[in-house]
Amino acid sequence: METRFELSAVRIPSSARPITFDASRCVGCNRCMNICQVDIFIPNPEKGKPPIVLYPGECYYCGSCVMVCPKPGAIHLDHPLMNQAKFVPVKRPESDETCGDMVSGVPASD
């Protein structure tokens, strides 16, 4: 084909912010960028700096980028706020008739 197109990388914003970098730990090796299945990153124009998250809305939160990172803590993945499932301290019912021994911490049903 004859046509040579002009290309640009335009960041598409999203309500979510799936990826954050700790710039003091990231060495800019781009391994996260190269493992990402949906290619949400592009390399930072400044060598050695964390990649740019160009398409945050396309992240599917698989965690492969964090798994491949050689510098612990350099990259962080977080589900959006609405996806933070709730957990609470374990609760034992007031009456023990349905649940057996609740006090000692011995599993009630085993």
Added chain:
Amino acid sequence: MKNIYDWPYENEFGLRETVESDLLVLGGGLAGCFAAIAAARRGQRVVLVEKGATERSGSAGSGFDHWESACTNPCSGVTPKEIAEAYVEEQDGYSNGIAHYIECREGYDRLLDLEDFGGKIRDTEGEFKGAEFRDDKTGLMFAYDYKNRFTLRVWGSTFKPALYRELRRLGVKVCDRVEATALLTRETDGKKRGVGAVGMNVRTGKLMIFKAKATVLAMSRPARVWLFNPDLVGLCEFRPMQSVGSGHAMGWRAGIEFTMMEKSVRGEFSASGRSFPPYGTGNNHNTWYAATMVDARGVEIPYVDRDGRELKTVSERYYPAPGQKFFLKGGVIDEAKYEYRGPETLPFDELIRRGYKLPFYADLSRMPDAERRVIWGVMVGEEGKTKIPILQNYTERGFDPTKHMLQSYGTGWQSAAFLGQERQLFGAPGGIMNDWNLKTNIDGIYAAGDQLYASDCCGYACATGYYAGRKAAEWAGTVELTEPNPSDIDAEEKRLYAPMAAEDGMDWRELNMAISKCMQNYCGEVKCEELLREGLDLLESYEREAVPKLSCRNPHELMRTHEVLDILEVSKLILNACLLRQSSSKPLCFERSDYPEMDPEQDRKFITIRQEHGAVVRGEIPQGYFGDLETEYLKRNGDYVAARNEKYGDR
């Protein structure tokens, strides 16, 4: 924050590269990797095309936690024939008996392959020594049915990197960051034959032309057909964001035959931002089976066996009922028939009737130590998308399974409640029709994994991938490379690059949103002829009026645009398939207001659909067309069976 950057990769629009091979594999997930390995082991030149990065691509890229139907493992109490036939029977005959038998028969061999490649399939460190679910002789660990021991707990996060290393060791040419977009076929003596495929490099825009003697389609099942959220595209569906069913669209355009495409189910979990992270809520299903569940007051929710007998211990949740040989659980099994039904918590409605209070929680603190550690630490951790976003992140947030209980949402184990029109292709959906060679209706084109009809889990993907690769390699050894039609390549090039020429046009998200809304409106829970035809009419108007307006600025946006064109194609396939079945069907989750009769005798068959010269062609294939599974398998695979024992022995 800066918003515009220079495109960081080379601009290769206008360039073409041609790659030749004996076997071409489209899709680098589990099925594709194993197809490539099967052919490479036979000394063939193999090319594998993957849109992402093969090291972690596909539905199981980041991991998976349990391997179903490993009927030939040394601890198994069941035979491949028993389980494969049970699956067919459980799905009322709408099951891929061939593929399931292959899974039951050869799946465990693939697991041994994975171990040889460096994957972890047994408790080599003795972390769970003495646990009821562990065989202390082999270190294998089991899930669900502890008596019959045919589902294995595995360390699936180690698998894709191991497969990728093996592909490279075998000299397979892996083309990462290349999307496959079209199959190339030639007609000789009135018979169509696959001769390769076209694709595009999604970072540079280069056109890729693949010439091959045989092709294996190993891409994903369709997604984002009914469910779409333009802001959080990656959270629309359970499977990976880039897995949208492009292989189905390519097949449909090329004339490949599909079946069961009229089947869709109400959204179950992990979709459209309505739900929570997969496996990240309290539940007692699948990865979390058989977690102890409690209600808001901390009162334990009883497990019952198929006869309604209340189970007193955690251990009993993992054994068949008195008089029952085995039970089925896992991917496609939702509410199993009596014969195969395993222990489950009381039904939701019954719990509410008895006064149990919402919300419910999973409380692992009440389980024996080994059961708790295997759910939170192995299953949650090794299952895809759980190691970082669940296990690591929840731990960082302070979650301790000995001290906290995790909330459930929706009813029972589901993580959200969906509407009838919010549908997905899930629970053994439709796909490509196959014969005993896993060949499609087009010579030289084979299918595996999620592209086959009635597919489910990872064992299915690996086993059918290897089998399809083996059969495709046999065929490739008998034919010569054939030149594709240059005009077919030119036409595909024109189709692919058109959105680059349009300036300031429509974004791909706008079209995806419109398609999903159309499918919810015209192909929802209850269907009828007039609605389905209106839906087709609307989609055709999008093709005429919206598609020419699509525009994008770089190869990445162009890839996303191609994906939506494929979603549009698949949506038409689904609407047409729905029109072809003129009755309702319970196992197919298919309801027609104009044909309300459920599963009439004359329609208990596979209705097939393909396209020829732009027209829809209907076909019928009787259920059970595959014959006696064991006999038919042995007829065609004597060589494999003989070599198998030599290679794997009794491991």
